[in-house]
Amino acid sequence: MYETSGELLQERRLAAGITQAELAKRSGVDVRTIERIEAGNKPQQATVRALARALGVRYAALLGREFDETQWDVTEVFVDFHDEGGLGGRIAGGY
DSSP, rough: OOOOHHHHHHHHHHTTOOHHHHHHEEEEEHHHHHHHTTTTTTOOHEEEEEEEEHHOOOOOTTOOOOOTTTTTTTTHHHHHHHHHTGGGGGGGGGG
């Protein structure tokens, strides 16, 4: 079991066979931010989403959430929909 998102990030990054610098390039996240996350600092949600996309994994996978892969993570889908410009760039409820 993992204690931090950083441990999960590092495992996923190493499994993908890429360096922190390559992940930074793919995700648009500064390499120093990746270093800090892997060292145990808590990441921002937008940063986790960018890193997850760059690694080709679900957002929840970098947060240590375990769930049935056959079920949708509604929050993740909704946020991804928003990030892609759905609802005219606004999330219902003003969030």
